[in-house]
Amino acid sequence: MSQVATLRPESKKKAAMPRSSKNSVIDVRHLVKVYGGRGQEEVKAPNGAGKTTVIRIITTLLAKTSGSVHVAGLDVERDGLDIRRMIGYTGQSIGVDGELTGRENLWLIGRLYHMPNSLVDERVEELLEVLQLKDAADRRAYTYSGGMRRRLDLGAGLVHHPRVLFLDEPTTGLDPQTRAAVWEYLRRLHREENMTIFLTTQYMEEADQLCQRIAIIDLGKIVAEGSPAELKAAIGADVITVRITRDEAFAQSRDRALEIARTIPGVSRATIFDEGVSAYTADGGATLLEVLRRLDAEKVPVHQVALAHPTLDEVFLQHTGRQMRVEEVKPMSRSFGRRRR
Numbered sequence: 001m002s003q004v005a006t007l008r009p010e011s012k013k014k015a016a017m018p019r020s021s022k023n024s025v026i027d028v029r030h031l032v033k034v035y036g037g038r039g040q041e042e043v044k045a046p047n048g049a050g051k052t053t054v055i056r057i058i059t060t061l062l063a064k065t066s067g068s069v070h071v072a073g074l075d076v077e078r079d080g081l082d083i084r085r086m087i088g089y090t091g092q093s094i095g096v097d098g099e100l101t102g103r104e105n106l107w108l109i110g111r112l113y114h115m116p117n118s119l120v121d122e123r124v125e126e127l128l129e130v131l132q133l134k135d136a137a138d139r140r141a142y143t144y145s146g147g148m149r150r151r152l153d154l155g156a157g158l159v160h161h162p163r164v165l166f167l168d169e170p171t172t173g174l175d176p177q178t179r180a181a182v183w184e185y186l187r188r189l190h191r192e193e194n195m196t197i198f199l200t201t202q203y204m205e206e207a208d209q210l211c212q213r214i215a216i217i218d219l220g221k222i223v224a225e226g227s228p229a230e231l232k233a234a235i236g237a238d239v240i241t242v243r244i245t246r247d248e249a250f251a252q253s254r255d256r257a258l259e260i261a262r263t264i265p266g267v268s269r270a271t272i273f274d275e276g277v278s279a280y281t282a283d284g285g286a287t288l289l290e291v292l293r294r295l296d297a298e299k300v301p302v303h304q305v306a307l308a309h310p311t312l313d314e315v316f317l318q319h320t321g322r323q324m325r326v327e328e329v330k331p332m333s334r335s336f337g338r339r340r341r
């Protein structure tokens, strides 16, 4: 069963009046989560920034250790039921029923939320179209490919149009075309239904395209926060990215490149990343030539050079020291629930 079904269907009863004076739809302060109880067995796993943890706490599926979390003024601990009535959540792992067809899976979710049949029909057809599942809509879901299941799972979270929608990596594993269609659909939900959407993503471009506010989490901590424009403006005008040749002297070459970059007039800041060095500068064109001249003079083996206005990738890189790479995007984390035949 889809994780959306773990949330209560929307009730005719109105959600309680906000009991907090906070204005934001989602208000999270000083949130701390320690796994393993009272900090004694704190797990320090290197993977996982904490995105799913945060989203599960806000959606009332996981208890926090400390801090305050409110949704529409309601407290996650005190008013969990009322919060569940107004939100939708699509988790990272596959939760559709393999025995049902794609269309039936979506239809079931609509009925679980007590939506009228005509509205369910309309939404289901709309989602099958957006998620490019029309041709396969009447096949049982266990015959779907991984990408098709992922799309169906996402569709299940979008059937009932909640007031606040939470999506954990909604487009991971989708092809670029479907991703663009999903982006457009989410924009429409926000624009036409004034829906608040909270999503996690590993794709910086996705955050840039969709989000008004972004928080970058690294190893469990928010390391940067703001609108896409604010985050980019904060790191400077242009970025020169120098990738160093991966030979046995790579580490020394990269250190040398960093030292060189820092001495070049016009470079306001230079940082190291896993493949080389980034230099931030007001005038990329002029500085780039000088960077190349100096690296060449000092015989630093350069594999690739790029000059760009900062994108959110550079923002991420600067705050975490790591490049967001395609390989970091993991395959689906759990196997698809179906009976073997």
Ligand SMILES: Nc1ncnc2c1ncn2[C@@H]1O[C@H](COP(=O)(O)OP(=O)(O)OP(=O)(O)O)[C@@H](O)[C@H]1O
Pocket: 035, 036, 043, 044, 045, 046, 047, 048, 049, 050, 051, 052, 053, 054, 092, 330
């Ligand atoms: N139930 C649990 N018990 C112990 N540690 C956990 C548990 N769930 C998550 N963690 C740890 O908390 C950290 C954050 O995990 P989380 O799933 O929130 O990361 P994430 O940013 O969603 O990662 P990913 O990008 O892989 O989805 C990780 O170090 C993880 O190992």
Ligand SMILES: [Mg+2]
Pocket: 051, 052, 053, 092, 168
């Ligand atoms: Mg996660």
